[in-house]
Amino acid sequence: MEHASTPAVAPPTRFRRRGYLVDRRFQLKYTLLLAGLGLVLALVPGLGAWQAHRQSLEIAVTDPVLRAAVEAGDRHLLLVAVGIALAVSLSLALVGLVVTHHVAGPVYVMSHYLSALAQGRYPRMRPLRRGDELKEFFELFQRAVSVMRERESRHATISEEVVRRMRNVLDRAPDLQPAIAALEGLVREERAAVGGEGSRAERGGGAPAGRPAS
Numbered sequence: 001m002e003h004a005s006t007p008a009v010a011p012p013t014r015f016r017r018r019g020y021l022v023d024r025r026f027q028l029k030y031t032l033l034l035a036g037l038g039l040v041l042a043l044v045p046g047l048g049a050w051q052a053h054r055q056s057l058e059i060a061v062t063d064p065v066l067r068a069a070v071e072a073g074d075r076h077l078l079l080v081a082v083g084i085a086l087a088v089s090l091s092l093a094l095v096g097l098v099v100t101h102h103v104a105g106p107v108y109v110m111s112h113y114l115s116a117l118a119q120g121r122y123p124r125m126r127p128l129r130r131g132d133e134l135k136e137f138f139e140l141f142q143r144a145v146s147v148m149r150e151r152e153s154r155h156a157t158i159s160e161e162v163v164r165r166m167r168n169v170l171d172r173a174p175d176l177q178p179a180i181a182a183l184e185g186l187v188r189e190e191r192a193a194v195g196g197e198g199s200r201a202e203r204g205g206g207a208p209a210g211r212p213a214s
Contacts, residue, residue: 020097023104031096038092039085046081050074099133106134110141121193122149149194156190159183 021027054074106128116123125142128135163183166176 020101022101022108026104027097027100030100031093034096035089035093039089042088043082043085046085047078050078050081102131102133105129106132106138110138113141113145117145120189122152152190153194156187156194159187159190163187 109128113123113125122145125145128138132138163180166180166183170176170180
């Protein structure tokens with residue numbers, strides 16, 4: 001009895017997230033949006049209060065010396081309002097960068113896994129980083145890949161049994177040889193895809209929760 005040979009399994013492709021800006025367009029878009037929103041929300045009320053304060057003092061203060069002192073205070077108040085607005089804007093920008101990173105990171109990881117699937121192999125699935133979002137969606141994605149991998153593995157096992165039985169009658173039906181060769185090729189492809197690229201999490205030995213999915 002002959003079995004289809006299983007090719008040596010190549011080591012899994014490793015990749016690392018490209019710094020903090022994983023998806024530059026997505027992250028910068030929403031980071032700048034939050035920064036602009038913070039600037040407007042902080043600057044508009046501040047300028048409104050400053051303008052109202054200035055108008056009231058212009059009406060109430062008539063002494064030129066006192067007016068000069070008040071105007072100097074107004075300029076200082078304006079600078080404080082602008083500084084607060086810029087601080088709020090910067091703070092929201094940093095928050096936006098962090099939040100979008102925790103969303104873009106999982107999407108970046110899953111895009112690599114999908115790329116591996118498109119190349120006909122199953123990726124080694126690893127947990128997301130601590131603090132990443134989309135964990136439920138990622139777990140669903142992992143289960144889907146696991147089911148696909150197990151189904152292809154079962155299909156390869158059944159195909160190997162079919163090849164074995166066909167070879168047993170090959171001397172009585174030599175015209176089965178092309179079909180056997182084609183089926184053996186399919187088995188080799190399936191075994192190469194599922195042979196060593198399975199998830200350690202599927203085997204019960206996933207990486208620690210804080211380890212990067214890289």
